[in-house]
Amino acid sequence: MSVNKAEKRTVLVIGLAVISFAAMRLFDGDIHRWTETLDLLLVASLLGYAIVAFCFAMVLLGWAFFVRQLTRIRLHTASLFTVVGTLELAHALTFYGQPFCRDVGDTSLTMVFGAAAQVIGAVGLLILLSQADGKAHGGERRRLLWISPLCGVAAVSVTAYVAQYREAALFAGHGLNVLRVTAIVLILGGYAAAGAMILYRNRSARPQALLKIVQAMCLLWFANLQVMFVGEALDANMLLAQIFKACGYFFLMQGIYLVTIEGPMRQQKRAEAQIQYLAYHDELTGLGNRRLLTERLEAELIRAARSGTRLGVLLLDLDRFKTINDTMGHSYGDQLLIAAAERLKQAAAPSTHVYRMGGDEFTVLLPGLEKVEEAEEKASRLLKEFAAPMLFDGTGYHITASIGIAIGPESGNTPELLLKHADAALYSAKAERNAYRVYTPQMSDKAHERLQLENDMRRALEENQFYLAYQPLVDLHTGRVTGVEALLRWEHPERGAIPPNLFIPIAEETGLINEIGEWVIRTACSQNKAWQDAGLPPFIVSVNLSMRQFHQHDLAERIRAILEETGLEPRWVGLEITESMTADVEFAYETLRKLKEVGLQISLDDFGTGYSSLSYLKRYPIDKLKIDRSFVADLESDGNDAAIVSTIAAMARHLNMRVTAEGVESEEQLRFLRAELCEEAQGFYYTRPVPADAFVKWYHGHQKNREGFTEK
Numbered sequence: 001m002s003v004n005k006a007e008k009r010t011v012l013v014i015g016l017a018v019i020s021f022a023a024m025r026l027f028d029g030d031i032h033r034w035t036e037t038l039d040l041l042l043v044a045s046l047l048g049y050a051i052v053a054f055c056f057a058m059v060l061l062g063w064a065f066f067v068r069q070l071t072r073i074r075l076h077t078a079s080l081f082t083v084v085g086t087l088e089l090a091h092a093l094t095f096y097g098q099p100f101c102r103d104v105g106d107t108s109l110t111m112v113f114g115a116a117a118q119v120i121g122a123v124g125l126l127i128l129l130s131q132a133d134g135k136a137h138g139g140e141r142r143r144l145l146w147i148s149p150l151c152g153v154a155a156v157s158v159t160a161y162v163a164q165y166r167e168a169a170l171f172a173g174h175g176l177n178v179l180r181v182t183a184i185v186l187i188l189g190g191y192a193a194a195g196a197m198i199l200y201r202n203r204s205a206r207p208q209a210l211l212k213i214v215q216a217m218c219l220l221w222f223a224n225l226q227v228m229f230v231g232e233a234l235d236a237n238m239l240l241a242q243i244f245k246a247c248g249y250f251f252l253m254q255g256i257y258l259v260t261i262e263g264p265m266r267q268q269k270r271a272e273a274q275i276q277y278l279a280y281h282d283e284l285t286g287l288g289n290r291r292l293l294t295e296r297l298e299a300e301l302i303r304a305a306r307s308g309t310r311l312g313v314l315l316l317d318l319d320r321f322k323t324i325n326d327t328m329g330h331s332y333g334d335q336l337l338i339a340a341a342e343r344l345k346q347a348a349a350p351s352t353h354v355y356r357m358g359g360d361e362f363t364v365l366l367p368g369l370e371k372v373e374e375a376e377e378k379a380s381r382l383l384k385e386f387a388a389p390m391l392f393d394g395t396g397y398h399i400t401a402s403i404g405i406a407i408g409p410e411s412g413n414t415p416e417l418l419l420k421h422a423d424a425a426l427y428s429a430k431a432e433r434n435a436y437r438v439y440t441p442q443m444s445d446k447a448h449e450r451l452q453l454e455n456d457m458r459r460a461l462e463e464n465q466f467y468l469a470y471q472p473l474v475d476l477h478t479g480r481v482t483g484v485e486a487l488l489r490w491e492h493p494e495r496g497a498i499p500p501n502l503f504i505p506i507a508e509e510t511g512l513i514n515e516i517g518e519w520v521i522r523t524a525c526s527q528n529k530a531w532q533d534a535g536l537p538p539f540i541v542s543v544n545l546s547m548r549q550f551h552q553h554d555l556a557e558r559i560r561a562i563l564e565e566t567g568l569e570p571r572w573v574g575l576e577i578t579e580s581m582t583a584d585v586e587f588a589y590e591t592l593r594k595l596k597e598v599g600l601q602i603s604l605d606d607f608g609t610g611y612s613s614l615s616y617l618k619r620y621p622i623d624k625l626k627i628d629r630s631f632v633a634d635l636e637s638d639g640n641d642a643a644i645v646s647t648i649a650a651m652a653r654h655l656n657m658r659v660t661a662e663g664v665e666s667e668e669q670l671r672f673l674r675a676e677l678c679e680e681a682q683g684f685y686y687t688r689p690v691p692a693d694a695f696v697k698w699y700h701g702h703q704k705n706r707e708g709f710t711e712k
Contacts, residue, residue: 006208013215013251017222017244024226024240035236041097044234047242048092054249055085058256063145073128075136077256079148080124086152087117087159096234104163105171112171115183116159118224122190125217129197184228191221209258212251219248282356284334285341293355293363297415300367301408311408312366312375315422316344316382319400319433321360322509322547328584336397339390347385348378363422372407372438379403379436400434402426411439423447454506456492461515466490468523469689472699473542473660473680476673479706481699482680483540483574486524487689488516508546517549521559525566525573527692532572536699540601542574550581556594563598570599574624578605582620589620596621603660607648618655625652629663629683636668649676 024031062078091113094100102109162170169175195217198210223244230237280292288296297313304311318340325333337360344354344362353365364382366375382403389396404426412418424443427450429435437443460466466488473483490498507513520543528541549555563570575595582588592602603624604617627648631641645661652659661673664683673681687698 006211010211010215010218014218017219020240020244021222021226024229024237028236031236035239040234040236040239044239044242045092045095045097047239047246048088048095050246051242051249052085052089052092054246054253055081055088058249058253059085061253061256071133072136072140073131073133074259075141075144076128077125079144079151080121080128082148083152083155084117084121084124086149086156087113087120090156090159091117105167106173106176107171109160109163112159112163113156114227115180115187116155118187118220119183119190120155122187122194122220126190126194126197129194184224187224188221191217191224195221209255209262212255212258216248216251216255219244219251223248285338285356287341287345287362288355290355290357293357293365293419294415296355296365297418300365301413301415301418304367304408305413307368309367310369310372310410311418312369312372312378313406313408313418313422314364314366314375314379314382314436315357315404315406315419315426316362316364316401317403317426317430318360319402319430321399324397324399325360336390336399340386340399340401343385343390344382347382361426363419369407375405375407376436376438379405383434383436402429402433403436404429404439405436406439420444450506453498453503454510457490457503457507457510457512460490460492461512461519463493465492466516466519467691468520468527469691470527470541470695471682471689472686472695472702473540473682474686474702476670476678476681479702481539481702483542484528484695485542485544485576485682485689486520486527487544488520489689504546508548511548513546513548514552517543517546518558518562521573522562522566525562525568528572529566529568531696532568534696536696538569538572540572540574542576542601542603544576544605545581547578547581550577550591551587555591556598559595559600560598571601574601574603576603576605576626579607585619592621606662622657624658624660626660626662626682627678632661632663632669632673632683633665635672636666642672645673645678646676649673649678653677 058081059078062074062081091110092098094102094108094110094113096108096110098110100109104112170179195214198214198217202210223241226237226241226244230241280288282289297311300311303309318336321333321336324336337356340360340362341354341356344364348354348364353367355363355365357363364378366378369375383401386399386401389398391397404422404424406412406418406422406425408418411421421439421444424447425437425439427447428443429437467490468486469489470484470486472481473485474480475482488500488504490500490503492498504513507516524541524543528539532538552558559573559575560570563573577592595602601623602621603626604620604622605626606628607625625648627645631644631648634641635645649659658680659678660680660682661669661678662682664670664673664681664685666685670681670685686702687695690698
């Protein structure tokens with residue numbers, strides 16, 4: 001355990017006190033002869049009034065400063081030293097050579113007042129320090145403000161009265177010896193116990209202020225021990241006792257100052273500094289925040305205008321961060337953001353030019369540019385920095401970034417314009433991912449269009465602009481329709497058909513996908529029930545779940561309620577998930593288990609394109625694997641794709657899962673899939689996704705062709 005400066009000073013003070021006391025005992029005669037040359041009365045009197053000043057200074061420190069932070073121990077300490085200070089004042093006024101000095105029995109009035117002050121001080125401090133601290137309320141403060149002086153006056157009056165009328169009985173002979181022993185025990189025991197209590201309670205923190213109080217109690221302890229050796233009315237022992245006492249009260253005043261004034265002031269300054277820091281910095285990464293960035297942008301734009309240079313603003317966004325955050329949890333997301341911030345600080349020197357905008361967006365400032373190409377080179381280097389995996393918890397996570405670049409002042413002469421245009425460029429870069437784009441005016445039009453699309457999407461649900469298109473799943477061996485996949489479509493009243501790849505990512509980002517996804521499930525279930533009621537044979541209707549939907553903790557209950565509402569049996573509903581949704585193994589397993597309890601069919605969509613481990617595949621309650629269309633498209637010409645499809649089909653058979661091939665468009669593909677014992681196919685070979693009425697017509701036509709083929 002290290003020893004701090006306050007502890008060293010405490011050891012030094014105690015050591016000096018011990019040496020002084022020992023020297024007084026060893027060289028008592030020599031010291032007495034030396035002090036005869038001094039004006040002991042003057043020195044001792046001055047020390048006595050200094051003691052009074054220190055006591056009332058402690059009262060003032062307790063009452064007058066930081067009233068709003070007044071605690072019970074502070075308040076009661078001020079009250080205690082109001083009484084002690086009053087008694088010490090009486091002690092000084094009755095000191096030897098003072099106008100009110102008089103003898104009381106075998107002692108003097110000044111010694112009685114001094115002993116009373118020390119007994120009350122020692123016992124009072126011990127009681128105060130043994131209590132739990134807490135906030136003092138205003139009523140308690142007002143009461144003690146006028147009660148404390150009255151108690152001080154009462155203590156002096158009672159002591160003077162007892163000394164005047166009971167001096168023979170109490171302050172002479174055996175009675176005086178009993179009082180003296182009792183007082184010494186209370187004083188020395190009180191100071192020793194109080195000091196030990198402070199050291200024990202603060203043995204870990206060891207604060208400087210409380211150690212100063214321990215030093216004070218040590219000196220007061222020696223002061224009262226020294227009084228026991230006073231022989232004459234005024235001698236060297238009395239002088240040393242006064243010195244010890246004055247130093248003790250001075251240290252006590254210092255300790256109370258540190259606790260009541262300097263400590264709160266430092267705490268307040270630290271709090272203000274922390275507030276100031278958080279006002280301009282991101283709490284998670286320590287980078288500057290948007291507010292600091294705006295101020296820095298204003299200054300850099302002015303500097304660029306004066307110097308004739310350019311200012312580059314790089315707005316960086318982590319690709320697929322929301323997927324990782326939703327899948328792995330917010331703690332992993334935070335670790336990823338911290339790792340990304342560290343990588344940016346190392347790559348973009350100086351690090352003061354890196355800021356976090358919020359979420360997974362960061363900004364890098366590039367002042368003093370001569371050419372736009374310099375900003376592009378920097379963006380390219382930053383993208384390469386993210387090529388290496390992010391390492392934390394012993395695992396490497398691969399993540400890419402997209403960067404939007406705006407150059408000032410031509411792309412904007414205000415912070416707001418530069419950031420707005422950088423954001424437009426970022427949106428353009430994210431369409432490709434792991435890329436950067438320099439702002440052009442056309443990008444603002446696209447950003448405006450995206451915002452308009454988001455607003456229109458919110459109205460689309462209310463005005464029934466969405467509809468479902470259905471694409472059949474066909475048994476490769478019998479030709480029977482085994483199910484349909486319900487696909488979301490949007491018919492805008494003014495812009496016509498909006499492709500899903502435009503509006504679904506926006507719905508994911510804004511959270512609208514949950515509401516839209518629930519509408520899809522309800523509509524698909526209602527349609528399937530209507531087909532069954534109209535006489536079509538029952539088959540499974542499948543819907544795609546989004547990442548946000550899958551991570552709803554009440555997903556199974558929501559779907560159960562929809563099934564009860566529509567009257568469709570659960571076995572005729574399928575849910576399609578992607579491999580990325582299963583990265584959080586425990587959560588995915590629990591969610592899938594609940595969905596299976598409802599009675600739903602589970603399909604793993606786009607199989608082979610995700611990152612999940614195959615070792616988890618046997619654990620999940622999955623009924624079907626859907627081979628991604630990217631592997632089916634080049635079956636005839638690409639041997640690797642053919643090998644992948646064969647492997648997936650064989651693996652699925654061993655795991656007792658059905659296999660559906662997506663994107664089938666030719667007879668050659670069908671023959672290969674049949675040979676590999678794939679059960680189902682889906683694609684343009686049969687039909688494009690069509691509305692419900694068109695699907696019924698297609699179904700009847702398909703059935704006639706199938707029956708005709710069977711007869712032949």
